[in-house]
Structure formats: C-alpha cells, structure tokens
Amino acid sequence: MTGTTSAVPSRSDAVRNRRLLLDAAAKTFAERGVEVSIGEIAQRAGVGKGTVFRHFSSKEELLAAIMLGMLDELVDTGTALLTADDPGSALREFMAAGVQSLVTDRAFCEVIGRPSLQHPEVRDAIDRLCDVAEALTARARRQDIVRPDVTGTDVVLLLGGIHHTAAPLLIAEPQAWRRYLELALDGITIPTERRLPHPPPHRLPLTTPDPDPGR
Amino acid sequence: MTGTTSAVPSRSDAVRNRRLLLDAAAKTFAERGVEVSIGEIAQRAGVGKGTVFRHFSSKEELLAAIMLGMLDELVDTGTALLTADDPGSALREFMAAGVQSLVTDRAFCEVIGRPSLQHPEVRDAIDRLCDVAEALTARARRQDIVRPDVTGTDVVLLLGGIHHTAAPLLIAEPQAWRRYLELALDGITIPTERRLPHPPPHRLPLTTPDPDPGR
DNA sequence: ACCGAACCGGACCGCTCGGTCATCTTAGGG
C-alpha cells in the first residue's frame, strides 16, 4: 500500500524530514510537473538540497515513490468498486477517479503512459492497475454493457487520452473532462435503446419469422 | 500556405542554408521533440549554431515556423475533404490524417494542445484548423452521422487524445492508433443499424401505423 | 578584378540543473 522505495530511517528528525519531503514533493510535482528542480522541493519542505539526496538516491527515485502511492490509491479504488452493484457505474466511477487523478496531478499524467525508461516498481504498479481495470471491464462485458473487444488495458490507456483531450480546456472549465469521459464511454459501450430516437421494436405485432420457444 | 516567420533572405548561400535548416529542424523536432538543442539541429543541417539565430530570432520562432507548416498542411487536407462525397468518410479521413501527423511528429503533438505561452501565429493556425474541422463536422452532423452536440473543436481536441491514448503502443504496433480512432468515432457518431446484431426492421410486413404515401 | 555588405562559425556568456562532499549539528543511548 505505502510503496516507499528506500528504508525508513530511525532517528526522529530523519523520519519527520522524510514526511515533510514526501508531502512537499507530492504537492510540487502535482502543481508543476516532473520538471521542477530538487531545490524547489527542498525549499518547500524547509530542508536543504542535500537532505533530499540523503533520503532518495536520485530525483527519479523520489518521483517514483510519489507515483507509486498514487497508482496504489487508484488500484484500491478499483478493487473496492469490484463489489459494487452495477458494473457499468462501477467502471464509470473507476474511470472518473482515474481521470480526476490525472487532472489534479501534472506529474502523474506526465509519468503514466511513458513506459520507456521507467522505474520497474512503477511499471509493476501500472500492471496492477491494468489488472483491476480488466476485472472491472470483464464484469461490465459479461453483462453486455461494454463491447467484447475492449480490454482493461484499453481502459487504462483511455484515462490518459481523455485527460489529454480535455487538458486545454481545464483552466477555463475544470469539469470539461467529464464530457470526454462520456464520449469515451459511449465509444466502448454497446449502444442501448436510450440512444436511439425511438424505443426499439420489442416483438413484432404479428409475424415472428424465427421460433421463440422460451417466452 | 508556406508560413515562414522571418523574411526569406536574398543571397544564394543564405537561402540554401535556410532550406537546409528548416529541413533539418523539421526532421529533428519530429524525431526527438521540442527539447532538442539548437546545436543538434545546426549540426544536422551542416551549419554553425550562430547561423540558426541569424535566420530565426529564437528557438521558439524556428519551432513555430515548422509547426505552422504542419498545421497549414492539415488545414489544406481538411479543406480538400470538404468537397468529398461522403461526409462521414471525409471526417474519418481528416481525423486519420491528423492523428497520423501526431504519430510521426513528436514535436507536433507536444506543441498542439498547449495553448499557454504559444506563438500567436500558431494559435491562429490552430483556430483555422478548428474552423475546417467544424465545417467537416457540421456536414456530417447535417446528415445525422455525428451527434448534434459535437463540435469541430471537439474533433481537434480528440486528435491529440487519440494519439495520446495509443502512444505507449505505437513502438510495438505502429497502427494501434486506428483502434482508438474508431473508438472515438463510435463515441461521436450516432449509432447506426450496422452496430446492432441484426439488420433493422425496414418495413413491418403487415401493419404500417403511419401513412406511407410515396411508395 | 574589386569591394562592401551580407553571411557564417564557433568560442564564449550566463544560467539552471542533478548530484557530491566536507563540515557542522543533533538525537538519544549509556
């Protein structure tokens, strides 16, 4: 659950500074993206630059620790939704949570979807995310809510795509991503009668060309 | 059409170097993204670093010149498709061309969709792209192919989203973006009978509740 | 052939970055 990379130190000031550092890094990465300097994070945490490298061997290690936390959080959300009543709503809620995370964290959406040269632990967490997404998708698929050819990986990839589509609008309209989430959902779901202008023919009034033994 | 920012010089060696520079910059930006150094572009063009800044006042100016060319190319493609027979296919082809451009040019997909602090000429070109996309969309909308609430701006935004969705797969499977293009198209189009498991009832064999004077 | 202006090139500048290290501070067990 708490996927810290390095071992947690023993001295009280060290554990306190580590917390300060993780909190400051999470906020700063979220606001400004992966390009922020270590110096800025250290300043925000109220510690020296050298302290950062005492706790994390490199900038990438620090970033990975933060990203891992976010990914695990999403995995937990998805896992909880596996027991929800309506598989369709569960999938929608999972995707909404995913896109929401991307919207509120700039570094998160910069890291995800760039599998090249990425921390192995982060890769593993993304795999876990794909697994839970696949479980949610399979449940919805079994009820003919989503197409048979849509996978959990599709769903995870779509999270980034939905966010990226809405990104230019988010400053002016922070909820714009919901528009494209619905669009994507319409793309992956099987069309239902509510999308057609008229209710569908349920049974033909007179002639039924095929045998209908059951009911 | 050819949206060069600075004036084209008069001396023969200068115009030759300018061409060399534009070609090298286009290739290098496409392959490595906007982060490539001016030095690398100059080296690839076979000129000195100073020559770059003689022709373009800054790196951003050079990048804008390249991006402007790509955007205008897409606008031309869209304009040509406005006279195509089938509005639905025209829209699909336009979107395919757009995503294809994003797939083959890393800088292009980094620049588009980041309207903040962007060259005004590039902004204008994006506006023109939205206009032609709106024209294409309106044509498809009029024939009930796409939803009434989908705009040209939606379509342009979706180009980036589709590419971004497929990006992690493109190295292994360069055509993967087509999957998500179809998905997006399914999201913005009005469901048609070909998506239902059986062909629709065309005319009821016997009872026709509404008058059918024509035939 | 000549000459001035346009052009070229790469050393150079100032800056920021991730990361290191010698020196100083402090927690906390005995």
Place this chain on the structure above:
DNA sequence: CCCTAAGATGACCGAGCGGTCCGGTTCGGT
C-alpha cells in the same frame, strides 16, 4: 551529561542549454 554516529547543510562541480558576438569568409553588383 557526554560522546558518537546519524543526519543536515549549502557551497561546489560538471554538463548542457539558449543566445551573443566578432573575426573571417563569400556572394554578387559594378
């Protein structure tokens, strides 16, 4: 209370960047 090992610090390093500048080169009109 004291001593030591763990921890904190910020000056420092080398690399790389965009952009500048001036001495040398070349084009092209006359």
